[in-house]
Amino acid sequence: MKSSITLITLFFSSLFIPILAQENSTVEKRVYTTQFLNETEAPTIDGLLNDSSWDIVDWTSDYIENEPDENTPPTEQTKFKIVYDKSFLYFAFKCYDKDPKGIVKRLSRRDGFEGDWVEVNIDSYNDKRTGFSFTISASGVKGDEFISDNGNNWDGSWNPIWYVKTNVDEEGWTAEVKIPFSQLKFGASKEQVWGLQSTRRYFRAEERSVWQRVKRDAPGWVSEFGELRGLVDIQPQKQLEIQPFVVTQLDTYPKEEGNPFRDGSNSKITGGLDAKIGITNDLTLDLTINPDFGQVDADPGAIALDGFQIFFQERRPFFVENKNIFNYQFADGQDNLFYSRRIGRSPQGYPNTSGGEYVDIPTNSTILGAAKFSGKTKNGWSIGVLESVTDKEFAKIDDGTSRREALVEPLTNYIVGRAQKDFNNRNSYFGGIFTATNRNLQADQLNYLRKSAYTAGFDFMHNWKNRKYYILGNVVASQVNGSKEAIAITQRELTHLFQRVDAGHVEVDENRTSLTGTGGKLEIGKNSVGNWRYYGFFSWRSPELELNDIGFLRQADDIKQIGILTYQTLKPVGYFRRINARFEQFTTYDFDGNHNRTQNSLSSNVNLKNNWYLNYQLIHKPKIFTNTVLQGGPRFRYSEEVINSLNVSTDSRKKIRFDAGIVVSQGKDNSFSYTEFSSGFAYQPINAFTISMYPMYTINKSKTQYVTQTDFGATPRYIMADIDQRTLSAAIRMDYCINPNLTIQYYGEPFISRGKYRDFNRVTNPVAKYYGDRIEVFNSNQIAFDETNDRYDVDEDANGSTDYSVRNPDFAYVQFRSNLVLRWEYIPGSEVFLVWSQGTTGLGNPKDDLFTSLDSQILGRKPENIFLIKATYRFLL
Template identity: 85%
Template sequence: MHLHRLLPMLFGALFFCSSYAQENESLTKKVYTTKFLNENEAPTIDGIIDEKSWDIVDWTGDYIENEPDENTPPTEQTKFKVVYDKNYLYFAFKCYDKDPKGIVKRLSRRDGFEGDWVEINIDSYNDKRTGFSFTISASGVKGDEFISDNGNNWDGSWNPIWYVKTNVDDEGWTAEVKIPFSQLKFGNNKEQVWGLQSTRRYFRAEERSVWQRVKRDAPGWVSEFGELRGLVDIQPQKQLEIQPFVVTQLETYEKEPGNPFRDGSDAKINGGLDAKIGLTNDLTLDLTINPDFGQVDADPAAIALDGFQIFFQERRPFFVENKNIFNYQFADGQDNLFYSRRIGRSPQGYPNTSNGEFVDVPNNSTILGAAKFSGKTKNGWSIGILESLTDNEFAKIDDNTNTREALVEPLTNYIVTRAQKDFNNRNSFIGGIFTATNRNLQGDELNYLRKSAYTAGFDFMHNWKNRKYYFSGNIVASHVTGSKEAIANTQQELTHLFQRVDAGHVEVDPNRTSLTGTGGKFELGKNSIGNWRYYGIFTWRSPELELNDVGFLRQADDIRQIGILSYQTLKPIGSFRRINARFEQFTSYDFDGNHNRTQYSISSNANFKSNWAIYYQFTHKPKIFTNTILQGGPRFRYSEEVINTLNFATDSRKKLRFDSGIVVSQGKDNSFSYTEFTTGITYQPINAFTVSLYPGYTINKSKTQYVTETSFGSTPRYIMANIDQRTLSASIRMDFNINPNLTIQYYGEPYISRGKYKDFNRVTNPIAKYYGDRISIFDSNQIAFDASNDSYSIDEDANGTVDYSIGNPDFAYVQFRSNLVVRWEYIPGSEIFLVWSQGTTGLGNPNDDLFRSLDSQILGKKPENIFLIKATYRFLF
């Protein structure tokens, strides 16, 4: 079957099915009233519900199915009780099962969510937008997440201290839970009213049932919770946690003769302290001294031929916690006023050296200290203040006779402040953000860096008609200052490109010492009730907008309009558990009025009752212009493009499971193409062990791949070529879980990318409709390869004299990274890590095939090894 026929079939299924919309009836909020335990009556947390302390309250149950068939009786029922004392909140669960031997007790690391489980969601702020989630698997593995944006964001980086035990008996399985009040946030009212929800996963049917019914077309998750009452005179717990750590590290690598910085091994020991102080029960102060911000997982390998920076996820614990409060994603994509990986970044400078000198540049800037004040008050204020100071970083330079240092990153201070206020019965909010980056630039050593950068923003959201409709928006402004050199560099960066030769609205001003820009987003739409959703979005980024000192901005000078229409089924239909479909279109312009892109896409994903899933997307780009591909040259046109994407996945519950996908992109007149194959296989022979392999292969071909800019006399020349790039990668993961608190994990990924160029050409008419009219290919009389210099000599006018030369752009990049991590949480909140990281990076021969590069650059090369032991102890007061 052709791919383009699949989507109409899925849409047809939508319209053959019932198109009714559930009535907008108001659901009765369930209420559970808990009671206080007297001193010395606390239950023992052993998973067996036999203590008399549980008898002071009643069971509540009557769970209702939420997935796949909403508002029907679940296969198995669940019930729970809640009691409390002055320090803890206790839950007891009975998860009934007619076949206790069939209960799936898969082990995983924390937040693995494997097998049968039951979950508690608590909205202790009672703000209808945020909550704390605690998940208990039948095997005793804990999961915990901070919920924000009314259930649209679940942050698994939140790791509170709490206690759980489970047990299987003749009626099913049971769980007992103890949650310290110090791990929750709430006000000091005499009687608390909290939002409460509980979800159970019945693994064999892949079924979710909930205590408080939530309709499939509800406007969110947290806003639909039931209520927990009876919490009287509980005192806000002023949390105090201190977590010292010590790290020992040994690094081994291939010795480099003559290089004093590469003698074969390095060893170091480091220590520091993290602290968490509850100034009130709502607001927490996080401190770190000499932090260890090492990452257990390595960033994935990637090559950006377009020159743009690559966005990587934050994994460092200090920055991850409460990151939802500091988030300010102001337009679309990953653009954000706060991108925490700027703090502690790799040094931006590099010293000038002479022949015979060796250089040692630090991998990252040293974070001297950081403090973060954050939380949410009972009055609806979300507040975040972060400050961090990074040290001067010096490169060491040694010629085996003399040693010197050169500054490569200056002392830098970062400040981020964020606030939001809920009102209108939690249906609306307004907020703001301010960031500041100040570098201590002395002398001319790093004068090309910006001295200071400031950003500010205002955001809002309003929901009405029971959150059926919404209007949201934000406005941002930036101001950067620096030397004439620094601001001239900023104007010419790929993000801005003021030097574009055909731009009528921007130009490089070499005398400027500051830039000021704006951006923002407005969005209006229908977000709940019935099968249909629709959204309209308008965004802009002015040419001078600059966020990349402590934020992330890919490209400025952009105005965009987006329209989205989506459909979802509310009940299983025929062979389908669920079907979703979506139509999206957007157009983009620059501030010169150029219409740069028109794009349409239509997509659908379907989940079958067999728990298989399929996804298809068709995208058409009838108009594509880019201001950036020639990196300062004129606006360039790409040919009309069509993209087909198809993915499928087998039942994720099976011990042996697969998923696979293909992306096929084709430019008109065969001007470019992109094909990506991905697949994955996961095998779990026993509950404690899982192994997975995810290989991928891409083929990228383009007859107009930018190479470089040069000049012919006084006339600029923009050189392009026909590229054939092949990339092969394969991530390998193995997880062995001895028990919920002791795990062994392995991750490895070889990555090989090879690019070969031919048919070099120069741009002649960059906006011609036919790609062949945009370029002029050099013939054999005009271009010759100089093997001795590994470059191409070009005699453009064919008069026998070389007019200019360009380096050979062929490349072969090879990388292998792996991590073996043993993690032991020996007491709640305190851990020991044993880590072995291995990696190698090399430049292969572009004329070799991918597997030969794998053999010579990975298997045949001595890797670098890092052996690390990290121990933490978490004091909780």
């Protein structure tokens, strides 16, 4: 292990030595001054640049290369003009090209960013942290994103209404753009001063050039913009948009004899309304009534053997828009005070049933309505308030002669309030957040759910020395309330595990009706100037912290320290366009003072001159203890672990490109291992069509995989086994673009996972250094498989009688999901979707191999189908 780290260190050192530090001179801010024109003089948006209205302003050019060789002349030059009237901002772009036939005009859906393109970024708040991005490809495809966190986050879910046309001529290609002021946010001032940036992608050289130079060691993106001046007496446009929609849906599925809820098909027609109301030009009220929160891509298949919840990305448009304002990641990872997928979640209850009864439970809770008030003011206040109400949900139970209902989810109200204030010339901010979840629980119904949950937080950030250094921090607090049963369940959940037998600082109190916890982080670091950057932070989550009613918290009772050092080249060197390297070290403790983990990692990301990418990571975990694996049992030790991963990607510009990767994890003494093989290709034979497939195969082995716990007399027994888990999945996509506004997409993903258990054992010394001393494997006289009852009978004392039994944990899970979507944006902002979704989920035979399960459970099984048509019309009032 030491020799591996030494070799890697020497390798990176050999790369760093010849690279000289770049100059630290200040970059001069560029300024473009626009002019007003009457609406009758507005240019026709046809991409030809022949309107006389463009003559009132001058061209600006002198783009400078940003990637790969920063601060050098680009291969081809670009220029633009800007004019405006009382309602619109207009851009004209001229992208020179000595070989117009070589311009790459790849088609894609909106936000595809394929081929040659030019982009404009507008910081209309002039807050040096956020902005609006508009991208125009040579083929006429639009891309639009909301920029936040000084360029560290680009949100493609923002879809404003704007207009663009392009044209190729003998000098290159041109574009005309018209952006309504109603789609931007800005304050009321006599003369506006906005941040401005433009970027061009020259596809053949994979080169980026920019209007305003941004040094490679700059502290961010938006803070480095130039300025747009000359916007005088423009009136803030109060946005008013109404978007009604109608959805008709037909579901078909295999009929189940005797089950009245599975007769083979059902259909429905629904409608609803989304609206945007500009309270001011800064602040918008979003409303939705009977929303359609369907999503095109299904969640990826996954199995969590550790019992923890799985985090899935939000895709529903209402929650995605302006999500940066509501974001409150308070420690590290995915923990957040607001996790919008809690709203409309699957019902948490299940009815009591008897033999012969069939049950129908809604897939999701019905969202009766939601409202969101959000935006940013000219004074630097970011404000967000969200409220949503989900309906009561009932399960239907039918025994063939009568039908009854049982409540499985109560009427619930969710509230989120978020605010941040910029100050100190936009170099600092402070903010706060508050969330509330209130369930309308009735007596003796669902009293195992928490009745209410509240969280609050305070955060801040300060940059100094031209944003070279920064410090940030946050503090959160939570309180959950409910019946004694609900709070006792909370204390025993995997997130908390107050029942741990060796915990000296927590214990289950059956009489409690509330829990109160805290968490937070303090981070400080160097964020710009030169090749080196670094930061470190300290975070904590107290044992009683609970966020999972409207937030996301994987585990409480955790204290963490982390330090990170990164290196990046500022100029191409040798065979490399760019090199990034990172060293990371962290340790974790619990509130009982136990040192649970130490981890060190070294990683590199290399972009070669041929535009291939190489990624390598080495992770060493010399100390690994976990409080959760025995799920209420004692703290358990894992053996020292070493992880190596390597990924190679070919040039993404090529018509056919490949990816391949491998991850190998090995525990000391061969106590566990994990191997992951990933590969894939994308093929684009013509500009309008792309097909891709990315399969993945994993092998997970462990001699100490937790199975269950039971009692032997008055002594608890923690049962483990040797697991061999194999998982195969493949994401398949096909995209055909008839034109920028009419596209057909297919997505499909088979997912198969099979796990076999053997060599069952019990935990004897959970913290022993050698894994064999932690467990005692049952011999053939102590354990026997009962095939009739599908369980293992354990005679631990070998006296001829069964002491306890363990159900057979072998599993085979098979899933296939696919979507075929035709999308037509018949006018800007208004769309028609034709969707065919298909899926099947089943339990295979663990004795079969993965491909047999694929054949029998996916290819050989009748799937469930969803056919729907959704039409929207967007009124701009």
